[in-house]
Amino acid sequence: MNNDIANLKATACNSDISREIRDSALAQLRAIAGRSHDPRQIDAEIVVRELEALSPAKPATDQTVVDSLQAELLTESHASSIRDVEYGDAARFCSEKGWSKPGVMELWFDRWLPAYFETPEGAGKLSTLEKYWLMSAIEKAGIPIDHDLMNLWAEVRRRAKLDADFAAMLTPEDKELFGSGWFSLRE
16 A cells, blocks of 8 residues: 555544544545546545445534533633634633533534634644644655745645635645645635
């Protein structure tokens, strides 16, 4: 099996990481499986079928539960919107509620975290995470680390997510290059 496919499969199966990252890995596998010219297509098709057969359909969390948790979080943190909730307050709230309880992870990953990454503090942390991820991916590929190139990649990805006009200027090849991995570009 191709190393890229094996890594994506491992990521898609890893329950210790966020659902968003697992879904991104599965989406990448599906994209590769759909490319008839890609030599990794057959491996990707096999892995996608295997993952779909293994993962039972999990019932979605009732959004009223998430709405209720969000309202409670806003009340406890004295915030007017989810974007105004501090990192420490959100983490404490979710820990007190219990991460395995229905709706808690959805509140964190689907509502609070995306809003946090839109704040100046969150955008800075996201940029740092992307640089670390790029550094790790480059090291695993055996390529000498070029910090200027890593900074350029992180900046292009950040700008494409925040600026729809900039994202529209990127070619499909650019989107594949800069959008690969955990963080995808806007379409």
